[in-house]
Amino acid sequence: QQQVKQSPQSLIVQKGGISIINCAYENTAFDYFPWYQQFPGKGPALLIAIRPDVSEKKEGRFTISFNKSAKQFSLHIMDSQPGDSATYFCAAAANSGAGSYQLTFGKGTKLSVIP
Amino acid sequence: DAGVTQSPTHLIKTRGQHVTLRCSPISGHKSVSWYQQVLGQGPQFIFQYYEKEERGRGNFPDRFSARQFPNYSSELNVNALLLGDSALYLCASSFSAAYGYTFGSGTRLTVV
Numbered sequence: 001q002q003q004v005k006q007s008p009q010s011l012i013v014q015k016g017g018i019s020i021i022n023c024a025y026e027n028t029a030f031d032y033f034p035w036y037q038q039f040p041g042k043g044p045a046l047l048i049a050i051r052p053d054v055s056e057k058k059e060g061r062f063t064i065s066f067n068k069s070a071k072q073f074s075l076h077i078m079d080s081q082p083g084d085s086a087t088y089f090c091a092a093a094a095n096s097g098a099g100s101y102q103l104t105f106g107k108g109t110k111l112s113v114i115p
Numbered sequence: 116d117a118g119v120t121q122s123p124t125h126l127i128k129t130r131g132q133h134v135t136l137r138c139s140p141i142s143g144h145k146s147v148s149w150y151q152q153v154l155g156q157g158p159q160f161i162f163q164y165y166e167k168e169e170r171g172r173g174n175f176p177d178r179f180s181a182r183q184f185p186n187y188s189s190e191l192n193v194n195a196l197l198l199g200d201s202a203l204y205l206c207a208s209s210f211s212a213a214y215g216y217t218f219g220s221g222t223r224l225t226v227v
Contacts, residue, residue: 006157032214043119043205043218044158089157093214100171101214103150105157 003027004092006106013113019077021109023090026071030092032101035064035075038087038108047088048075080113087111117141119208119219127225128196136191136222140208146170147189148216149181150205158205164189165211196226 005024013019025033031052036044050057050064050073057064063076077084090106120139128134140147146165150158160173164183178194187208193200203223207216 004157034214036218041220043207043220045218046215049214091157100163100165102148102160102163102171102173103158103216104160107157108155 003104004090004106006090006109008109009107010110011112013080013111015080015082015113015115017080017113019080019084019111019113020074021088021090021111022072022074023092023106024070024072025092025104027092027094027104028071029094030104031095032093033064033066033073034091034093034103035062036089036091036105038089044089077111080111082113082115085111085113119206119217121204121206121219121222123222124220125223125225127227130196130198130226132196133192133194134196134224136193136204136206136224138189138191138206138208138219140187140189140206141217144208144210144217145187146209146211146216147183147187148207148209149189149191150207150218151175152203152205152221154202161191161204193224198226200224201226 034049035047038044061078066073091103148163149161152158162181163171167183183189203221205221207218209216
């Protein structure tokens with residue numbers, strides 16, 4: 001059972017454009033929503049994260065929008081650059097008991113930014 | 116500061132063999148989690164340890180086990196390897212058992 005659904009699977013954006021990746025979740029116990037960036041041969045790196053009491057969070061060119069009632073959140077990358085070309089994962093976490101916080105990941109979006 | 120260190124970076128094993136993967140967390144981090152990432156998929160949670168105690172286990176068979184040592188480093192063990200165990204195994208560490216995990220670059224395991 002996939003608890004976090006991510007779309008699109010792949011995305012091609014021109015340099016300077018806006019990249020938008022969407023995620024939807026089912027478990028209302030999730031209370032932490034991070035986005036990770038992964039380059040080939042590397043582990044995921046935390047980009048930005050949000051909690052459900054906030055509807056938007058911006059860090060540099062990266063913005064998370066969060067819609068609690070729709071159980072959806074999205075990543076916007078403004079002024080996309082070729083160096084942003086990577087795979088992006090949304091994730092969600094909840095306290096599953098005994099102080100355990102497991103990240104549940106989406107399937108990823110491969111972003112290609114073309115010059 | 117050194118990040119999360121995993122060893123080895125790559126290894127090839129034969130079906131039925133046993134493998135041990137190692138992880139050194141960021142200095143000061145007391146929580147370590149393990150994830151399996153199959154090619155083309157997002158990471159899947161295997162285990163979490165905090166202060167040397169298992170705090171969570173994902174939906175993996177008993178062939179998978181782990182432990183955390185007094186210095187907070189960790190080992191992931193997989194017995195009776197199957198072809199389907201071929202994946203990137205990621206270790207992540209955090210100061211607490213809560214959020215803000217930093218991932219290592221992983222160990223690429225190939226089972227032949």
